[in-house]
Amino acid sequence: MTPFLFMLVVLGFSVGAGLLGSLLGIGGGLILIPVLTLLLKVDIQYAVGASIVSVIATSSGAAAAYVRDRMANTRVAMFLELATTAGALSGAFLSGMVGGRGVYFVFGAVMAWSALVMLRRMRVSAEEPVPADALADRLALHGSYWDESQGREVSYRVTRPLAGLGLMYVAGTVSGMLGIGSGALKVPAMDLAMRLPLKVSTATSNFMIGVTAAASAGVYFARGNIDPFIAGPVCVGVTLGAWLGSRHLMGRVNSTWLRALFVGVLLWVAFEMLRKGWAP
């Protein structure tokens, strides 16, 4: 394979990953890293380095729209970024320490978890009153958003900011270690622990992912793991795919069966990655 052909193949897969990711509501990294490593035999540290930059691109693109619509809670985001950036730094260093096999292993485990989160997202959670929280009041985390389906402004209260902070540290570590946005960990942390509405959680998660990824991208760059030959086409491809997906395909594809199919694929890839981590 010539470098030109290699780049075209990477670009093609990246567009596909971005497209699929935007339809499923996940980042491209979870799809892209297995493709780069298992199919194209790219070293996993380079795959992670390339993915982390594309994560910044897609999340920034999505966040631009969410912020404009005032769907993302920028104060919650800024507060939690204290933990995600610290986690991302830890994760990036940890990844260098545990080496390729360790990364494969953790990646497999996180993929399996993400599959379960996606399955669970199909059911609707019941409404319970949100317990009052003094710190959340002090930080003025509560907010409101415009609900299109209800046609009115919906206000909400936020609780347990410290629990959120702890969970975000974990999410940040995973993100920094694996080069993924780890929205599958961030959204439940805000949704379940801090009780933000799901739409706000998703929007805020996207808003935070860019900053989280930038923290670990700095480490990967300085370590020489961001190879322009791989990261370039990945970055352009994933962004292009995500844009195409959200502009032209969203709503036209039945995402329920797509999701069910993807959960199956995710579990299978998780198994492959775990096996590679266990005995390469």
Added chain:
Amino acid sequence: MPKTAPRGPEASATTALRDESGQLQPEVLISDLLRYGVAASLSLVTLGTVVTFFRHPDYLVSSEALQRLTSPHPVPHTLGDVLTGALAARGQAFVMAGLLVMMGVPVMRVALSLLIFRQQKDRLYVAITTAVLAMLVLSFVLGAVH
């Protein structure tokens, strides 16, 4: 948090930097920064890729050059490397510069938030935002030491 800006669908339709009362809308500023930052980065990456293949026609035919791409090898990983490469019109340095712009977008977003919180005289959030910004700067410094 002052809620002077219009909300709801009519808010998303307006792209003006200021609302009716003439106040700057932080959300629009941040949104524009993200949007144009990503666009600038992707343009640089694309430009760099085109330059690369112009300068290395052998990349189109030879398969030897790929060997080094899928295994660990040195790539430009300091700001100085990228800068000297870009000045020498080296395609890969342009790509790298584009990727660095991408990494810089969230950093600039946090810096912008810092200015906004400072303008709103929100001292608690000025402190939080400063800490996040420090962490981001630290990541580049720490990574280089590693």
